[in-house]
Amino acid sequence: MQWWGVSWANLLAIIVAACSGEKDDATALWRGPHLGFPVVHYPADALPSEERVALGRKLFFDPGLSIDSTVSCGTCHKPELAFTDGLEKSIGHAGQTTARNAPTLFNVAWHPYFFKEGGNPRLESQMLGPLENPEEMATNVPMLIDRINAHSEYRKLFKKAYGVDTVDFYHLSRAIATYERTLVSGFSRWDAWYYLSEKSLTEDELSGWRLFTGKAGCISCHNGPDLTDYSLQNIGLHEKYEDVGLFRRTRDSADIGKMKTPTLRNLIYTAPYMHDGSVLTLESVVEHYNSGGKNHPARSPLIRPLMLTDEEKSQLVAILKAFSDTVMPVRK
Ligand code: HEC
Ligand code: HEC
Structure with missing residues (x-):
């Protein structure tokens, strides 16, 4: 019996949520506990909800976030390869090779800093790197925000998730980072x-x-x-x-x-x-x-x-x- 699959973790979190009488089941589910790990700390300005995680997931896999709509975060961070891409060095916008090997995104919720030289303290700001890097997604944030605001479905989803009428980078980065914090692996x-x-x-x-x-x-x-x-x-x-x-x-x-x-x-x-x-x-x-x-x-x-x-x-x-x-x- 493979009880250590993901459903086990979900089950555990649900039981804990039920026992603690927590009303927001989704939040409890995302926080854990996960076997061996401390409870996930969600920053006070980036609390999770079903709508926020779903929106972040949609954005993560949307190639429309890159300049010519060809590359999404998920192009280089593929779930079936534990959010890596199987390449020595990742390939981004217009077939360009990036400088590094794509790391797994599982358990990034617990990283104290990001990138190989540890240069970035938060998931919300880390993503400016790939979004604006000419070899990765080659976009620029103001243009990207205009593009998303022109999209009525995204406006609706942001309204539902964050209560905002206009999409801005603050909420876009929180949605994606909140999704990333739910990527947990620890059941070997x-x-x-x-x-x-x-x-x-x-x-x-x-x-x-x-x-x-x-x-x-x-x-x-x-x-x-x-x-x-x-x-x-x-x-x-x-x-x-x-x-x-x-x-x-x-x-x-x-x-x-x-x-x-x-x-x-x-x-x-x-x-x-x-x-x-x-x-x-x-x-x-x-x-x-x-x-x-x-x-x-x-x-x-x-x-x-x-x-x-x-x-x-x-x-x-x-x-x-x-x-x-x-x-x-x-x-x-
Ligand atoms: C001094 C600290 C240190 C020790 C000791 C150490 N490692 Fe590492 N390990 C690292 C660092 C740093 C990297 C990443 C290096 C890089 O990217 O150039 C790494 C990378 C790896 C990787 C590649 C992981 C990946 O996803 O690319 C494996 C596998 C690994 N180590 C296994 C081991 C094993 C097995 C041992 C013991 C024989 C060991 N390490 C000892 C620091 C260490
Ligand atoms: C073209 C391929 C590519 C795309 C697209 C891409 N990444 Fe990455 N990602 C990488 C590579 C390569 C690294 C390693 C960079 C480094 O450490 O300097 C990385 C590193 C990261 C890290 C740091 C992980 C760590 O262990 O420090 C996070 C988080 C991350 N990416 C999230 C994202 C998000 C979110 C997006 C979309 C907005 C994205 N990536 C788009 C290739 C990519």
Whole structure:
């Protein structure tokens, strides 16, 4: 019985809502609790409701948000690929290649900041990046707002969701961000074992977990419910970084190649890996860490040769795969 599918989480949230006598069922549903995670914090100026989440979802998948109506957020963040796109680097407006690999959007509700160099504090402002980037959606916000205001259905939906007669960026960004905060994934066989003491992991996966938390030291950065501490780290991926990461913000050479530590959930759906999609398989990821990485002055001291046997490497790959949700919580 696959009780750890998304319906389980929904069920749990509904039970909690019922027990706490909360009237707004939708709000309780979006907040959680979700197994292992703290309750989702919705900013006071961006509270969820059924209408708001549905509007945000519609906008997220609407190519009309890009200059020539060809690219939506969902073009690069596809639900069936855990909101990634399967490409080394995403392709945006007019077939242009963007600078980076598209990260998953599951569990963004808990991120302290966005982008690989952690440069943006809020989902509402993050989206200005893709909307206005000439390689992504290539639009400009005033033009986009005029376009949406000319659309009577959208005006109706904004009125219903936010009570406003005219659409503005404040409410548009809140609708999309509110939808993003409902994208939760945390129901893997690892969760069933770790949080509920189910016998859901194989012997190899259990050995992999012991390596992950012990000899291989992955847990130093990949910890907590989303298997990341969100810290910015140089893992010695390259000797010379084309994409300088945190250095873009600080101009401090000690920050070259430092990228936000990603979640390790849903890796079976999110290849290729790393900020530039340069690592194609989980086997190659493990080879990278086992080698201790490339020599780079900013490389974290935690990245060092691991001397894993072939058996240990495959056990580590096995646990990485087991962090994936068994039932992909696709919510279109
Ligand atoms: C052309 C492809 C493309 C489109 C279109 C796109 N994104 Fe992205 N998205 C990316 C890439 C690539 C990154 C990584 C950028 C970075 O970290 O600098 C990213 C990063 C993000 C992040 C940050 C995640 C993190 O872990 O920090 C969020 C949130 C996000 N996108 C939401 C959106 C929303 C909302 C839209 C629509 C308004 C959108 N994206 C449109 C490719 C795209
Ligand atoms: C010093 C902190 C740190 C340690 C220790 C660490 N990682 Fe990472 N990990 C990162 C960072 C940062 C990235 C992203 C690097 C990039 O994008 O260039 C990453 C990326 C990954 C990815 C790619 C995820 C994706 O979606 O692209 C996998 C898989 C991974 N690590 C697994 C592991 C394993 C397995 C170990 C232990 C052998 C480990 N990590 C140890 C910080 C760390």
